[in-house]
Amino acid sequence: MRTIKNKPEILAPAGTLEKLKVAINYGADAVYIGGEAYGLRSRAGNFSFDQMKQGVAYANAHHAKIYVAANIVAHEGDVAGAGAFFRKLRDIGISAVIVSDPSLIEIAITQAPGLPVHLSTQASTTNYAALNFWQQVGLERVVLAREVGIAEIKEMRRHTNVQLEAFIHGAMCIGYSGRCVLSNHLSLRDANRGGCAQNCRWKYDLFEMPHPGVKQSQLKNGEAFSMSAVDLAMIQHIPDLVEAGVNSFKIEGRMKSIHYVSTVANVYRQAVDSYCADPDHYVLKPEWVDELWKVAQREMSTGFYYGTPTADDELFGKRRKRPHYSFVGEVLGYDEQRHLAIIQQRNNFGVGDQIEFYGPHFTHSQQKVTRLWDRDNDILYRAPDAMMICKVPVTHPVKAGDMIRKQRV
């Protein structure tokens, strides 16, 4: 029976130490995080060196890796201290740094030898010659531009042996990442230094101006001009990505919740393991796709993988209907004797609600909440307080680390 030897890595985002642990528990082989400097997600909840150490210890215990994104495009003076920063990452045990600015690449390579460097998608790498260029400079891996198709990746693979990382899920820039300063010009916020105001998703007036001040608007049918991409989801095309030679499957979203990270990592873990174990008999399971919809924030498409995106790949018109789930809480423990799930609440729920437990390895169980107690065994009807501990009788055993969601009505 054929199997896939070089199984691609699943790389998940982790905005916090908690998300890092959840991502790894739910199947991520590696996570990427931000440090307190040089990263593009200034609002994503970034890691101090101390938190990084805790993250590395956790990752090491679970055979996972941690990459740190340091992908700003620096202005004069911004790179002061970068050499020491990179050495610190290396010494903490970070597996690689994700960089886009050549000045930071040069600093990482010359001042922190031994720390592998990955080129960020912000550098918009779209051809094999560029891959070879960066490998020659000393990079271990390149995160491809989101504008690259499956056929192009296959052609790249024939010309290079540098590691290839590609986005498989999440929100996308509408333009070539890095080559967009809409935010700088429209909002005085530097897109390439963590300030992106997402101006692409605004509603614009599109017009001709045959004479100064005389605007002839092109808006039609009440629809404004916008540049808002739907999200990427490659769940239906895992075989193509594996066979094209992608080494790392990247999930977007350092700002996203643990509900999102656990769900998405869990799904792709299943799909990749299933395909690599027996590629010739692989079947896409509809429940994987359904599961992704439970945390979808926008409609989903395959981006540039199978051709240039059309109007269907942008957010125009009314939102199409999709199920809305809210995150209810996390299981802290299970009382086997009394069949009780001990839960830390994250959103209001209570007696009468239909909830869903899910856990690593894609375990699921449905449960109607019939009774509810607080930690002192006092009877509750709702669990309204954030992070409160409560207990729920369950018909299927659950485990610490399982998550709970419910469909919004």
Added chain:
Amino acid sequence: MINLIATAASYQQVKALLAAGADTIYLGEDQFGLRLPHSFKPEALAQVVKLVHRAGKKVTVAVNALMHNDRINLVGDYLKFLSKLKVDHIMVGDPGVVYILHQLKLPLAYIYDSEVLMTSARQINFWAQQGASGAVLAREIPYAELVQLAPELRIPAEVQVYGATCIHQSGRPLVHNYFDFVKQHQNRSDRKRGLFISAPHKPQTHYSIYEDINGTHIFANNDLNLITKLAQLQALGLNDWKLDGLFADEAGFVKIVSQFAQAKKALLTDQWSSELAATLSEQVNAHQPANRGLDTGFYTIEPSEVR
């Protein structure tokens, strides 16, 4: 020495630009170069190169597209062709082109320009280490940063002093997709169509937008005009001044170039004054297309204003 670099829209315009005082002519074709006033096929390009070299001036050819494999497969032959033509420089914006240039070992000097990404001296010096003989500075660098940056440069860096500033490039046909959605079929979206977008609640803004084979391009609200700032640039040793005539009309652009040539002459002969700068700036305004504004972009912005 001050180097006035002007884009070319036609053979005839090149003649006029040289007469007006341009030192370097910048041109290319859309297949390999980005956002050019005219796409010169190889034969037409060769004629311009001859013309410019006969006048003792220089040529830079744009090979600065973001290249996918299909273009990378073709660019080697194009580089050989440019090398035979003895063009003075090529403009490169993709590391893949640098790689191929090194592999082919062609005697072809290159200037690196990844546009909005060219934001520090250290980055430019990285490209110098990779063999670049020049670079182009991002338009988003304020003067206060230029002051820090200029002394650190190991190779000359061009500063755009006139013309449109690209602020977004998408691989998607964004205008076309919109027209498709609202069912305005067969609607043009090329540069000549003259489309703009305005930001929400700011109806007076007018960002040019168009599509070509390199994707969708969006430009800053106003074109740049730094003619009043040239003495400052000269004092910093930033003497490669680029004028981009992408949205200017052919004859008007020649007039604009001649204002900068006058400024250059005045600076080199100690005739510069703020009165002269103001007069020349008025002239630039007079030849600017009526539906396009001018300003100094990020030049006068305090670095701390940008978050």
